[in-house]
Amino acid sequence: MKHIYLSLFLVLSASFVSAQIDTVQIDTVQWKSQADLGNCDDMSAYDGDTVTVKGVVIMDGAAYGSSSHNVFIQGPNGGPWNAIHLRDGDGQGYTEEIPNLFAGWEVFVTGRLSQYQGETQLEPLDGPSIKLVSTSNPIFQDTITAADLNDDQRNNILPSGEQWEGQFVRMENLEVQTVDFFSGGSRVSFVVKDANNNLVNVSDYFFVQKLPVYTHPTTNLNGSFSPPSVGDQFKALNGVVIHSKNDCPGESGRGYELHPFAASHYEYGPSAPRVSDVSRNPQVPASSDSVVVTANIVDLDGAVTGAVLKYRIGTDPSNTSFNSVTMTAGTGDSYSATIPAQGDGSFVRYFIEATDDSTNTTSVPSSDPTSSTYAYRVRDNGLTIFDLQYTPYSNGESIFRDAEVTVTGIVTASAAADDLGYVYIQDENQIGGWSGIMATQNPSLATLTRGDKVTITGTVNENSSRFTVLENVTNILSAGTGSITPTYFQPDSFTTYQFPETEMFEGVLMGLVNPTATGNGKVHIVDVNADAPSNFGEYRVGRDPFDPSNGTRVLAGRKSSTAFSSYNVSYVVDSSYFSSLLVPGVAISDTMNMDTLMGIMHYSFGSMKLLPRNNDDFMGINIFTADTTDTTDTNTTVFDYFFESPKFMEVFPNPAQDELYIQTQFNDEVHSIEFIDVQGREVFKRITNETNSTIYLNSFDPGIYTVRLIDSEGRRLQHEKIVIQK
Structure with a gap:
């Protein structure tokens, strides 16, 4: 089969075009100074750029363990800074080239650089973006220590660890500290420690570490991995280093991880019981x-x-x-x-x-x-939801995981046609946190409405995105009705995940308010896409309309196995979500604010996020209109009309290299154009009354910027994210 793929790549390589795109060394893309790393800055200088790199494929493309396409390549002779992750997250996506690669192939790859949870990734462009140079090249491996990557709290050590991101390495003399089953018990990772208790998570990007209960979504093959036991000794573990950033502002990952990709990578020492x-x-x-x-x-x-x-x-x-x-x-x-x-x-x-x-x-x-x-x-009168949710351990997992339990609670969100679409119940008399939980997997749950008091029997589990659920519900009994008073917080309280401060509010009915003078006492939409340039349907609300980095994530209009938001909320990131909604869609803008935002607090992928149930949860929301009267609509009812955010500014080209052109809707009116970098710093500002502006970019560093348009009254009308390439 390999010779078929080789022939295919030779054909595709003939159409490969790299003109006008600079070829850079992998270590140039990856390198960061010690000063930068000491300040938690591991962002590539080429982030957001389209680049071409050359490297040797470390493992077969088919070795990955899911439908997305991932391999790693290394530069000449391996070593620090000299490897990078190639990723196409869409298993049905635009390129089938990655899974057809083989270890030892030397390739040119053209793609766009980005960072996800601290890891630099190169996403190949649409079409033939991978060119085969040669085959049967050696693959180099470096021996490092756990102490190079993380400390004894599993916090990443950027100054010594970042250089090994993506590289094929070997670590010796390790002991298993914990074995962690997740995704409903279908996946496993384990944490190892060295003699000084420095910790590294060993996880399952690749099929070799998939359990027998796991079925590969592409090949339909079942895994065969037998997990180690706590206390087992490893003479050595081998694999590629992945970064899941933590111990830095806004980051709550797992530190640097090791991901083996072959059965020979697990070298056991003496076996413990x-x-x-x-x-x-x-x-x-x-x-x-x-x-x-x-x-x-x-x-x-x-x-x-x-x-x-x-x-x-x-x-x-x-x-x-x-x-x-x-x-x-x-x-x-x-x-x-x-x-x-x-x-x-x-x-x-x-x-x-x-x-x-x-x-x-x-x-x-x-x-x-x-x-x-x-x-x-120990409970004489049965468990409460508090008992299911409370834990003193920072992994956040329920102490009753896998146990069948019975609890009573008040329905705070339902599967009714005009509600969240999922059922949450909450302890009636528990003030504060640890008191709410989702209930799933019983058709009769759909008959519940808010305010119902119910006694539910089900099995406690941790969802694949690591929040606690009561699933496989077997019994639902009515216990009357009741009410829950929301717990109110400022949105800044959930900017980053903290245990136990934010974890305790998972599943709880919350209200976000602004009792301060900042932002005129309103809750503002401060970032219209919290994951840009990606888009997962999440935006951010906060107190300060000029501070997009502080506030609570809000998820609406998106459903998946890990996203449980409402289709009865109009306010979504952009029009791409309109087709799924059951109510008229509104593409949000950072001119919107409200008195209070209600919803169920949810945890997934390292962040807390609010799930509004329907439009009534946006209390006192305004709609900025395009006329000159600056009137607002403070109606708190569901909108019965379709609204699109006004477009005041066009920015092109994007990406840009030498010049950027900006067209506004202003006619002889003074306005400001501001450029904000990824650190939130204003790097350029122009005050003008011209409709058309040309911005010369020779003084700008390459990277991602936010272009803001502000009128003469200081109102932020629009912002656009752009990429500047050099």
Whole structure:
């Protein structure tokens, strides 16, 4: 098959055109100074540019584990700064070239550079943008340490780690600290530590680390990966380095990660005992119940010599003084021990420690009880939603994950025709956080309406975007009606994800308000696309209309397996979402503001975001009109007409190199044109009364800028994002 793809690439290469596009070295694209990295700036100097690079493909294009197309290429001889990620996120997209690449092929690639969660990515252009130069080239590997990448809190160390982004590396002498199943148990990653407890997440970009329950969406093949156990030793792990940025303002990723792409990349050392099938009975104990904890424990290269159950009462994860109970061997590989009955309301943390005849020790669920343990809450009158949501651990996962539970709550969002489209319930008497949850997977949920009080039985799980849900609902009982008072915050409070400060409001009915003089006491749309140049349907609201970086993300008009927003909200990022809406669409602008914005607070992909349920949640919203009277519409009802934001300015060409032309709708009226860089700094301003303006770009650095149009009264009428290339 490889010779067929080779022939195809030779044909495609004949049509490859790189004229007028500079070829740059990969290390030139990737390099950043130590001063920049010390200030959390790892953005490529070529970000937003279209470039051509040459490199050797590190792995076969078919090795990736999903429908998107990804490979990594490295420059001559490997080494620091000398690798980059090629990505086409659309599995049905414009290029089929990436999955047809093979390891060792040297290629020219023309694409657009961008950054996602701290990682530099090159997205090939539409059409034949990859040119084959030669085959059978050597692939180089560098040996690094966990300490080069992250610290003992798994925070990325940019000054030493950034140089290895995208590179094929080897790390030696590591121990498994945690094993984490996610996406409903269909995927797995694990965290390893070195002798100094520096931590690196090992994850599953590639098919080699997919579990048997995972089916590849393109090949329909099932995975075969068998996860390690906590305490397992690795002589070495190999793979490519991915960046998921954290420990920098606005970033909450997982640090630098390692992603193996071949079975040979997992080099095991001595095997520690493997602990599996951990369970407790009862799942939800009352104060009269002792709890029996059972697990299967085996040792692959020796014998299990002992197992201990350790438990402690209390929610402080820093307290590591645990009581110990020896586990008793049962039938087969089964071991069990009992935790004595505890008082109503007690929070019980526990973990299992097993040792083999080589003194290797495994602790599950983690070797560090300050970061994770099993846990449960003792309740004589049944669990509350608070009990499902509350956790002292920063992973944010429910302590009742995978347990069938019954809780009672008030419906705050419903699947009714004019509502959010998803059901959320909230504790009636719980003030503040940890009190709301989504309920799914039962057709009868669609009959619920806001204000219903219901008792629901279902299974607690963590969605693939890592928020807690009550799924596989088996029973719904009416308990009357009730009401929930929203929790009010300023939008700045959710600018970045923080545990527990923001995590606790996942699933809670919230109201965003501005009680300050900033922004005249209004909640403003401050960024019309929080993910530009990508578009995931999210915008940002805040207090200061001139500060697009502070405020809460808002998601509307988009649904997917990880996006649960409403089609009954008019206010969406742009007209591309109009066709999905059940109400007239409004392309938002940064001239819009409101008194209060209501909705359900949601977590996904490292950010908190508000989900308005329908247009009534935009209380006191204005509509800036195109006439000169500056009238506003403060109607809080659903709009019964179609509105498009007025277009005051056209900017072209985009991208631009030498000159930028701006046409406005002003006729002999004084107005301002401002250029703002990605750091929020004003780098250029022109005050003019001319309709047409030419901006010469020779003094501008390459990159992404926001062009703002402001009238003589200081009102921001429009802004456009542009790319300047050199």
